[in-house]
Amino acid sequence: MLQEAQSVASGISGADIATAAKYIAAGICMGIGAIGPAIGEGIAAAHALDGMARQPEMQGALLRTMVLGQAITESTGIYSLLIAIVLLFVV
Amino acid sequence: MHEIFSQLAGLLAHLGEKPILVIPVLGAEIRVDWMTILMSWIVMALIVVVAVLLRRGLRQPVEEKPNRVQATLDALIDLLHSQLSANFSSEDLARKMFPFVSTLFLYVLVSNWLGVVPYLDSPTRDLNVTLGLALLVLFLSHTLAVRRKGIKRYLRGFIEPYPFMLPMNLVGEVAKPLSHSFRLFGNISAGGILVTVVFVKFAPIIVPPILNLVFGLFFGAIQAFVFAILAVAYINVAVES
Numbered sequence: 015m016l017q018e019a020q021s022v023a024s025g026i027s028g029a030d031i032a033t034a035a036k037y038i039a040a041g042i043c044m045g046i047g048a049i050g051p052a053i054g055e056g057i058a059a060a061h062a063l064d065g066m067a068r069q070p071e072m073q074g075a076l077l078r079t080m081v082l083g084q085a086i087t088e089s090t091g092i093y094s095l096l097i098a099i100v101l102l103f104v105v
Numbered sequence: 106m107h108e109i110f111s112q113l114a115g116l117l118a119h120l121g122e123k124p125i126l127v128i129p130v131l132g133a134e135i136r137v138d139w140m141t142i143l144m145s146w147i148v149m150a151l152i153v154v155v156a157v158l159l160r161r162g163l164r165q166p167v168e169e170k171p172n173r174v175q176a177t178l179d180a181l182i183d184l185l186h187s188q189l190s191a192n193f194s195s196e197d198l199a200r201k202m203f204p205f206v207s208t209l210f211l212y213v214l215v216s217n218w219l220g221v222v223p224y225l226d227s228p229t230r231d232l233n234v235t236l237g238l239a240l241l242v243l244f245l246s247h248t249l250a251v252r253r254k255g256i257k258r259y260l261r262g263f264i265e266p267y268p269f270m271l272p273m274n275l276v277g278e279v280a281k282p283l284s285h286s287f288r289l290f291g292n293i294s295a296g297g298i299l300v301t302v303v304f305v306k307f308a309p310i311i312v313p314p315i316l317n318l319v320f321g322l323f324f325g326a327i328q329a330f331v332f333a334i335l336a337v338a339y340i341n342v343a344v345e346s
Contacts, residue, residue, distance in 0.1 A: 085288065085335065092288050
């Protein structure tokens with residue numbers, strides 16, 4: 015049993031482990047990094063909809079402000095995406 | 106089916122690569138991504154040619170009824186005007202800045218949409234382009250702020266509300282162009298990568314055009330609008346406060 019594991023392990027080089035770690039890190043980075051922006055954008059959209067339902071004549075201004083706020087909220091998600099891209103293609 | 110996938114696999118192997126041209130200058134090297142420069146000039150040429158062509162039909166007396174081209178352009182300019190320059194604090198500033206902001210919008214929009222065409226890359230898929238545009242907005246906003254408020258009031262703006270907030274304000278100023286450019290670059294390049302991966306690995310037929318529609322055209326338009334409106338917001342904040 016131990017010998018078997020050792021023979022398998024000797025076939026795995028350090029580069030293989032680094033590659034595996036790279037992919038796992040990119041996945042974790044994107045998965046956790048997408049939680050925050052998703053919740054934030056959802057909150058922004060929900061409150062904008064509340065406002066639109068209450069005052070339909072304000073729809074244009076509310077939509078514009080909502081899109082702007084969501085774009086700013088999104089930037090943390092974009093940062094994690096950039097790090098994931100760097101992990102996948104550059105490192 | 107398997108043959109199609111194996112033929113496409115070459116696309117994925119070169120996904121992160123860029124065509125780099127190395128120019129040796131006095132022992133140092135200048136590294137240039139010629140694809141981005143070429144595409145940038147194509148975008149500019151496209152905008153100029155379309156503008157000249159559309160302008161041609163408009164030479165007519167003012168009192169005549171507007172023709173179809175003029176009516177369409179009027180509606181488009183009106184839309185841009187109401188969406189973008191309505192956010193400026195003063196009418197004077199809006200009139201002055203509208204050409205710059207709408208040009209920024211048009212350039213980013215055409216760049217994003219050109220990425221949908223096969224074999225053409227969006228210039229906005231390169232971080233250098235978006236960072237350049239963001240720095241342009243940064244320098245413009247600060248120059249305008251100095252000119253409008255005077256150098257003394259401009260410098261005092263950095264130590265408000267308290268002097269010990271100076272580092273915070275400086276970091277905030279540096280973070281502006283970074284987030285501004287990373288947002289556009291991240292959205293556009295991620296869309297391109299996603300479409301390529303789906304095209305090569307999962308579904309080479311039917312699905313890629315739909316994804317291109319969503320990521321290229323829809324998100325491209327939204328990101329162009331967001332980029333322009335953030336430029337408006339940054340200029341406004343710098344001039345106003």
